[in-house]
Amino acid sequence: MNAVEIEEAISALAEQPFDAEEFPFAFLEAFGNKATTIKRLRSGASNKSDIGGVLQTNHIHIKVCPEGQVTDAIRELRDSSATKNARNRVKYILATDGVTLEAEDLLSDEPPIVTPFKYFPDRFGFFLPLAGISTVKQIRESAFDIRATRRLNNLYVELLKDNPEWGAADRRHDMNHFMARLIFCFFAEDTEIFEKEDQFTATVKQMSAPDSSNTHEVISTLFLAMNTKAADRDTAGLPRWASSLPYVNGGLFSESVDVPRFSKIARSYLLHIGNLDWKKVNPDIFGSMIQAVADDDERSALGMHYTSVPNILKVLNPLFLNDLREKLDEAEENHRKLLNLRNRMSKIRVFDPACGSGNFLVIAYKEMRAIEAEINKRRGEPDARSAIPLTNFRGIELRDFSAEVARLALIIAEYQCDVLYRGQKEALRDFLPLDAMNWITCGNALRLDWLSICPPTGTGVKMHGDDLFSTPLDQAEIDFENEGGETYICGNPPYYGGKLQSDEQKEDLELTFRSTRVNWKSLDYVAGWFFKSAQFASRLDAHAALVSTNSICQGQQVPVLWPTLNSQGVCIRFAHTSFRWANLATHNAVVTVAIVGLSPANKTYKKHLFSISEDGGTISREVANINPYLVAAPDVIVEANSKPNNNLPPMVFGNMPRDAGHLLLSPNERDELLSEDQRSEKYIFDFRGSDDFIHGKQRYCLWISDKDRDEVRKIDGIRDRLELVASARKQMKAASTQKFSSRPHRFVQIQGVAKRQSIIIPRHTSERRSYLPVGLLDSKSIVADSALAIYDAPLWCLSIIASRLHRVWIASVCGKIKTDFRYSNTIGWNAFPIPSLSGKNKEDLTFTAQEILLARETHFPASIGKLYNPDEMPADLVAAHDHNDEVLERAYIGRRFRNDTERLEKLFSLYSDGSNPAVPRASGNFVGEREQG
Structure with missing residues (x-):
């Protein structure tokens, strides 16, 4: 629930x-x-x-x-x-x-x-x-917004049930516009914007029949009244019961006043909603709550769409709000400095090109109004009208209803701020009629020209009449008072990895990157917003800060995206490293995100790197540079290396059978084969992939060399399986696999076989583990292609892979699949920065690797997955890893690292300063496959 x-x-x-x-x-x-x-x-x-x-x-x-x-x-x-x-x-x-x-x-x-x-x-x-x-305090104290969301959803669904045509594509905007009008009326009648309390709801209740037969006509008449100026009311033929409502318009009540028909249930829902206390509405929560109301695909997630104010401020504070507050502190009581700051704020534009229901814009507006109110107080002008126009808060939103709500949320925020800082009387005097300016554009942000929506001067797109709420982009024009002012881009764009993108979204990225050589197919959808933000920032001397899944700052997306962003002339001015971004779903569903702040690279800035401390607080550090991996280190991009650094032994993919399962054996199948013919034992090997190794599963395979191909055909059980392999391979699509139908005894792709031992490294592993689950296998074990292997390597190599240093490197440069680390041998192992190790270093690391393996053995038959569960990891295994970390880290800096941040900074420093041997760069993700002759 x-x-x-x-x-x-x-x-x-x-x-x-x-x-x-x-x-x-x-x-x-x-x-x-x-x-x-x-x-x-x-x-x-x-x-x-x-x-x-x-x-x-x-x-x-x-x-x-x-x-x-x-x-x-x-x-x-x-x-x-x-x-x-x-x-x-x-x-x-x-x-x-x-x-x-x-x-x-x-x-x-x-x-x-x-x-x-x-x-x-x-x-x-x-x-x-x-x-x-798990909720933030703000949600726990605001039951109203959730209650209003639920009842609005009930009304919306009920109306569509009786008016299915209003749910069709050509009328969906009308339905969304109607709901926005209702929300405004509920708010206005409880906040004295309307002359009488509950004026709208009471009129609907009094004038509409209990059977709801004329409810739509009554509401339509009230809407018409709010679109008719006082001077025109005598000729408009409005009934007396509707004439007492004020003229509102501003685009909200223009166009058609058509209203869907109401059932008795829908009428009841509307009256219940009107009886809520709408003075309690919190626009920065409410908008997020209801954005799923009008979306059929998202209605099952109703109430989950909430971005907490603290998280929004993680974006807005370092982007520009902290600077405004610092300037306020510096101004003290100096009236001239205070006036200059107020004038500066009046020209600041905040632009969210994926604004949803407008919560980033609303919070930015409210925070700026608070600063302005303090300025006015110090200047002795507490009742001064705000100099911060709503038209300076721009947004683009794909979904029609969310765009409607974003505009409405800003209107409500403005009124509430006026009441708070100027008083109810002053707020009411200036509120109606609504301003006819269009701040939010409904459209696809990756296909729109951001400069036309948030231009560098007071010119912009043309406005059609006074239509605030439904104007197409090409009909609008806005003259906003900020020529020469600052522009700040912010927001939380949609993420969507490559496999989750629709065809239209893939086309969006293709169009966005068409002027570049970027391999956009490998990028998350959010990368499009980063690219357009970088273009915008460099052209307008603007600044941007976006929330993103941390994947665009990890692994293979970094070398694809970041050189192009840097080529646009931007740098990272601040960043917040990975943290969990929660919503209101049951069990607190989360996604791991980062915040990246971009600024023009032609200026010098104080750069700040933020992270979450162990107690949940925020740590801020001023640093010299922030690289694309969000590490305080030089601007380097880790590229795939075809060979390991410092003469480390090669790590390769495991072996791929492509056999339709006939070369693989379960324990029962192995026993059955042996019971039929003991000669089979020579050709049966353990078969270990990532899942087998981590969870202690037992599988076997037939491993037959070319010299034994004729001998094994004398074993009936093996011969039958080889015939099945040959038949299956003939029917497979890949021509290379079909060729191997004549050699059914062997795997199609063989990367290596151990003479003595092999180190197995799972390609995918949970991010929750403090260490990578590396292991040691004997010569009778074949590593599957779901894992990586180092064959006949010295044991100290295992100690490196099992270290905390290696784990944080993998987390940073190898990326993820969903929430699992995705190990890349060419980046994770081949590019891993390691100092030259002495004979003594290697001897000590061999010993610590043995300690880790022995600690595991004492807990046999517990699986690796269980042993490395962070909630159950045995104390002796923790101690063994801790000793291993100490020995390795002393080889780097002569002492233990203080934390993961220091570990990463050292690793990137080593990578960038030339201490690694120059090695050829590979373009792929893995070492080329080789086949057995």
Whole structure:
């Protein structure tokens, strides 16, 4: 369940007659507990309460009490031995009598809840961790936005049910525009923008029939009134009940006033929505909440689309807000300096070319208004009208409804800021009619000319009449007051790796990079925004900061994308290294992202690198340079090397059978083959791929040399399998494989075989592991092509691959597939910077490698996957790795590195300063395959 679904369930529970016996179970069910869990609690099988309540281990202790005894009950819960028992891990306690409800979070500093029972759904965010949802404080304190989202969605779906034509492509804009009008009316009637409280909702209720037969006509008349100036109302034929509404327009109520027909249910939904307290709407949350309402594909994720204000400020603060605040501090009480700063701010443009529902723009606007308000206060002008025009906050958004909401969110933000800083009276005086300027363009950002939308001077695209909300790009013109001002690009564009891109998105990238030689097919979709931002920044002396999956700063995307970005004349002015970007999905679904700030390279800047500390705080460092891997090191790009550095032994891909499975054997098949003919044993080898090695799975293969091809045909079981291989290969598409149908006894691609031992390196491994799961195999083991191998290598090579140093190098330069590290031998191993190792170094590293292997052996038969689970890694194995790290790191700098940041900076410094031998560069991802003669 997501947050919106939970709010709906909790609201339904509060509206039902209170059932003391059933309440604890209904409450837990509302937070997504399964029927089997509830059944076990109800039967007492898992209920740990010792005071006649319901205690769900790891979560909550609930008690229903007689009326008037809630405070005593909460004290009893707090003092309960079951609550205090560490094994039960109780996070919350809750007591209610159906009239009052009290609750406490025992593990945080959150203030307790004391509320009338019927209002406890307003505080449902307090309990969201019960559903596995970790939320920021802002969401937990704002149940309104989630409640409004849910009810708007119900209305939207109900209207489309009865008006299917409004959901068709040619009318979808009309439907979205209609919803935006409703949202404005709900907000306006609760904030005194309309003359009377609940004026819109009350009029609809009073003038429309209970059977809803004329509801659409009443709403249409009200919309017409809001599009008719006072001087024209006598001739417009408006009824008296509609004439009291003010003239709004600004494009919001222009065009058609057609309204979809309402069912009785839809009318009921509308009245319920109108009865919410819209003064509580938070535009920087609300827009994100509802952007899925109008998207059929995203409605299942309703309520999950939320970007927290702290995360947005990770982009905006270093981009330009910190500088404004510093200038404010420097100005102190100097009126001239304060005025100059205010004038500067009035010309700043903030441009989000993937603006969604506008939350980056809204936060930027609100933060700038706060700075401006302090300027006005120091100048003795607290009531001064804002000099920051909304038209300086530009956006591009592909989805029509999100674009509508972004415009509306900015309007609401402006009004709320005026009320906060100037007072209700002044805010109302200047609010209506709405300004007829178009700030948000609905379209494909990768196919639009950003300069026409956010031009360097006051000229721009032409505006058609006063149509704010639906003007096509080629009909709009905006004269905004910022000629000569600064421009800042920001946002969180769509990511989409190559395999997830639609045909249209692939075409977007092709068009974006058509003037370059970039191999765009290997790039994430977000790369298009980086390229256009770099072009824009260099031409307009602007600055940009975008959120992205960290993959564009890792692995093979770096040499593809970043030389082209640098060629546009930009550098990285600041960056935030990888951190987890959460939403409101159940179990806090996350994506690992980075923030990259670009600026023109022809100027000198203080550069800052941000990272997340162990306690969750932000660490900021001023550095000399930030390279494309987001490391404080020279601007180098790690290229694939065809040979290893420093004479390390070669690492190659494992061996590929292409046999339709007939050369491979399960344990049972191996035993069966041996029972039929013991001569088979000579040709049966262990077969180890990445999954086999990590999870301790046992597979075998037939490994037959050319000299034994005739001998094995005397073994019936093997001969039958070879015939199947030959038949299968003849039917395969690849001509090279078909050729091997005449040699069915051998693998098609053979990279190597160990004479003594081989080191196996899985090509894919979980990012959660602190170390790469490298291992040692004997000469009777064949490495599969899902893994990499170093054949007959000295054991100290294993210690290098098993080190923390190597792990952070791989994480930075090799990239990922989904959340797994994707090991590349030509970048991960061949390009790995390593100092010259003495004989003593190698001897010590051989010993530490043996320590690691012996520590694993003591936990046999535990798999590598289990041993390297970060939550279960045995202490002796941790100690062995720690010793290995110390020995290796002393070979680099004479001591242990302090952290991963220092490790990476040293590695990149070694890579760039020429301490590595010059080696030929390879263009591919792996060493060329070789076939056995």
